[in-house]
Amino acid sequence: EVQLVESGGGLVKPGESLRLSCAASGFNFRDAYMTWVRQAPGKGLEWIGRIKRNSDGGAADYAAPVKGRLSISRDDSKNTLFLQMDNLRTEDTAVYFCAWYFYNHLAVWGQGTTVIVSS
Amino acid sequence: QAVLTQPPSVSAAPGQKVTISCSGSSSNIGNNYVSWYEQVPGTAPKLLIYENNKRPSGIPDRFSGSKSGTSATLGITGLQTGDEADYYCGTWDNSLSGFVFGTGTRVTVL
Numbered sequence: 247e248v249q250l251v252e253s254g255g256g257l258v259k260p261g262e263s264l265r266l267s268c269a270a271s272g273f274n275f276r277d278a279y280m281t282w283v284r285q286a287p288g289k290g291l292e293w294i295g296r297i298k299r300n301s302d303g304g305a306a307d308y309a310a311p312v313k314g315r316l317s318i319s320r321d322d323s324k325n326t327l328f329l330q331m332d333n334l335r336t337e338d339t340a341v342y343f344c345a346w347y348f349y350n351h352l353a354v355w356g357q358g359t360t361v362i363v364s365s
Numbered sequence: 366q367a368v369l370t371q372p373p374s375v376s377a378a379p380g381q382k383v384t385i386s387c388s389g390s391s392s393n394i395g396n397n398y399v400s401w402y403e404q405v406p407g408t409a410p411k412l413l414i415y416e417n418n419k420r421p422s423g424i425p426d427r428f429s430g431s432k433s434g435t436s437a438t439l440g441i442t443g444l445q446t447g448d449e450a451d452y453y454c455g456t457w458d459n460s461l462s463g464f465v466f467g468t469g470t471r472v473t474v475l
Contacts, residue, residue, distance in 0.1 A: 281464065283410075290367055291402070291410065291453050293464040309463050343409055350457060351400035351415040352464075358409055 248272035248354045250344050255359030262334055262363075268327040268344030268356055275325040276300070279347040282318060282329050284340040285358075292340075294318075294329070296347050334363045368393065369454055369467035376473040381444050385470045387437040387454035393465055397457045399437040401430055402466075404451045413452070414439060446474050 254266040268280070279302075282294040295308040297318045306318040319328045327344050339362050345352040370388040377383045387399065401414040412421050414430035417437065429440045437454055454467035 283466075290451075290469040291404075291455075291466040293455075293466060296464065307462055310461070347464075350398040351412060352402070352410075352455065353412055353415070353421070355409045355411065 248346070250346065250354060250356035252342065252344055252356045252359040255342065255361045257362045257364065258334055259365050260335060260363055263330070263332045264334060264361060266329040266331070266342055266344075266359055266361070268329075270325045270327065270346075273346065273354075275320075276322045280318075280320065280327045281345050281347040281352060282316075282327075283343045283345060283352070283355075284338075285343070286337070286340040289340075294342075297327070331361070334361075336363050339363050367468040368458060368461070368465045369456070371452075371454060371467040371470045373468070374471040374473060376475055377444050378475045379444055379446065382440065382442045383444060383472060384441075385439040385452055385454075385472070387439070387467045389435050389437075389456065389465075391435060392460040393435075393456045393458040394432065394437055395435040396459060399430065399432050399454055399456045401428075401437075401439045402453045402455060404453065405449075406451065410453065441472070444472075444474055448472055449474050 249271045251269045281296040297306040317330045341358040343358045344356045346354040375383045398416045402410040403413045404410040417432040418430040427443045458465045
């Protein structure tokens with residue numbers, strides 16, 4: 247069974263950092279493009295960014311609002327995707343989902359992890 | 366800020382049909398495949414339609430997708446109470462070099 251499980255969310259203060267993890271199983275993670283999506287309370291889905299497989303260079307693309315503060319990385323030896331979030335702001339409060347980006351769509355989603363940024 | 370526009374809500378009685386529109390531009394829908402996602406409040410989104418009109422395994426044929434020009438449409442026939450959810454369209458945007466979602470549509474079964 248294909249599965250994605252996020253972890254690492256929590257309550258942090260503005261300006262602090264947090265690293266989210268996404269453990270993948272049931273598919274060839276090494277060959278997968280992976281993405282992060284977030285959803286603020288009561289709002290719609292917002293794409294954060296995507297990381298290519300290492301055989302395609304392993305580069306990450308980001309949405310303009312998060313570029314420079316959020317960064318995506320991966321550890322293929324552990325089938326794990328990461329989202330490093332620095333200088334967090336109150337507007338970063340959201341549920342964060344990882345998803346398998348399969349060619350042109352988000353094929354499988356994790357259950358999400360909640361990040362709350364508040365003083 | 367979503368760049369794809371959807372109606373905020375649609376509703377119909379059980380057994381009826383609803384359609385949800387998704388309007389974009391040549392930089393996104395006009396030149397890329399569209400996918401659709403269903404999200405029951407409080408849960409993760411789930412892929413419903415990919416490459417404009419294809420259904421993943423396990424998605425009933427009550428759900429259908431189409432695309433014409435810079436717009437796409439999701440159709441749900443034989444509406445059931447279990448279909449009450451938020452529905453989002455999505456596609457790649459060549460100008461933004463990123464994936465974009467629609468504003469989302471809440472489906473209510475009367």
